Amino acid sequence: MMANILAAAAELFSPYVLAVILGSAVFGLFLGAVPGLTATMATALLVPVTFYMDPVPAVAAMVTASAMAMFAGDIPSALLRMPGTPASAAYTDDAYSLTKKGLAHVSLGICLLTSAIGGIFGALVLSVFAPPLAAIALKFSSFEYFWLCLLGLTTSAFIMQGSPIKGIISLSLGLLVSTIGIDPVSGVPRFTFDSPALIGGVSLVPVMIGVFAVAEIFRFYARRNPQLALEQVELKGVFSGQIRILWRQRRAIAQGNVLGTMIGIVPGAGADIAAWVSYSLAKKFSKDPQDYGRGSQEGLAAAGAANNAAVSGAYVPALVFGIPGDAITAIVIGVLFMKGVNPGPTIFLNNPVTVYGIFMAFILANLLMIPLGWAAIRCGRMILKVKLPILMPIILVFCMVGSFAVENTITAVGAALAFGVVGYVMEENGIPIAPFVLGIVLGPLVEQNFLTSMMKSGGSLLAFFDRPIAASLGAITLLIWISPLISMLRRRQSASRET
Amino acid sequence: MTNLGDRRLGLLVAVVGIVIIYMSLQLPEPMSGTHIAYGPGFFPALLGVAAVVAGVTLAIVQPSAEQNEDEDAAAPAETPRLGGPVLVLLAVLSYIYLSDLIGFIPLATATLAILLMFGGMRFPKAIALSLLASILIYLMFSKGLLVPLPRGLLQPWALWL
Known part of the structure; x- marks a missing residue:
């Protein structure tokens, strides 16, 4: 084993691989920081480049770019209230509220350091516990998957401020959008209106660009006084006082690390859900839940650590069983196959150097994140110095080219525009965006696992509670569903007692 | 509204x-x-x-x-303006329908210049900035990421792009 580790280290620390890692780090930071360009897209765009590389530099490039993009998504999230990647959406309001209070350096410092800590924690878990942990996730049946997806969706609909009804509306609309295209079970096209562009379903990147970036551009131009939006802040002292803050938030960070890694390990559940679940759980158990959405450092720490921990954790099922944990690992698995490295239990026997190379690349990427992320934050100041009437048209062009770039089709630009309008109208009416997006992402998984479970049980809903893990996940989900009813009844009781 | x-x-x-x-x-x-x-x-x-x-x-x-x-x-402090959003809508629609014909660089330059002037920038500065930004974005996506952005009117000079 030691010989393999040394061989992997020798390959990883060669000048060529280090240059690849540095290049992909800068690339990932840039793409993550531009609203509308995601960590997934950064990884996907690297595929043609990595085609010419050996397995270790190829995977190292993707690992580095995705981890960097995941952190860099927090920069526009904090400065412009536009999450750079969907995984930053959970705590965008908190990060932006801190910026409005002149504390952008504090919020970005928390995001940077918790991201690095989460990523390293996830990588250590990946290296040490990969086989036994993946064995647990492998035992999951469609019942557990169904409840896990529903738990993610439920938390996203219910943690938003304001009315849970609007959260449910947003969620149902998102799930409905996910049903557009060919039904995976029966192969029948649904809601395609005979358009060939809709047969494959709605592509995710234009939707993200639409609801998160184009809608924000609409909102900017709809304001009477557009100058108000950008808060001028000095971004100095990113690291000052952070040790104290991190120590104060140690519980939230630990929770984010553990939960993020665990959710990352579960196939299909990636960084987005990890951030949401960690954020909402931290809020439920917080002493100051009223601060959430208004600049809570605890929420930032819990979710910021969770999404990067999940990026690392997602590689556990990807490497050990060949099951992608999320879209990013799905791409990486494809690249490994192209290189003749087959992910699965045998990868540890046949390609141990590659596996240890991947483990070490993770740790190296997350350590590199601290100095490079700091530099990116300092460059983020330049975004602040540019006036929004100048920045917004350029972002609009980026959105159009970015949505076009994914599939090289102009339909994607149309989709980004349509979802921009939808996102703008939803936000204007107080309907939260996040459950909508999560519904689109998880919709196919929820539907497939729901239908598979229904077929297995012959239509009996009780079977959803037969297995212990499924029953626990189901109970938690249902509790969240009925919690608004309970609080409403309590309010009525106390009101009737007062009169 | x-x-x-x-x-x-x-x-x-x-x-x-x-x-x-x-x-x-x-x-x-x-x-x-x-x-x-x-x-x-x-x-x-x-x-x-x-x-x-x-x-x-x-x-x-x-x-x-x-x-x-x-x-x-949620008392609305201001009613939203519609001019700006409609302009953005037209910009994206024109990109969808005209980009193949006109090409990325000319169309993006025009779109950017109009939106920049809408934001209060003077004409010469807006045109210069738009041209620079369009060329940079073109180089980044077309040369760096190999995205086939349409050349349109600039097709005769394709060798130079």
């Missing part, structure tokens, strides 16, 4: 839900003779029902219970 109010919003969502249920019921039945007991319309129909229930709840129950707080909190 874009804010509908909870009652109308709820009704709109309910109507969307009813349309979805109707469309789902039009989808083919589950294939007989297979073990698939649920057709392609089953899940969307369930979602339609959820949308109807949520919409009706929002329209009927929610306003009476929470109207007072809502009105205080």
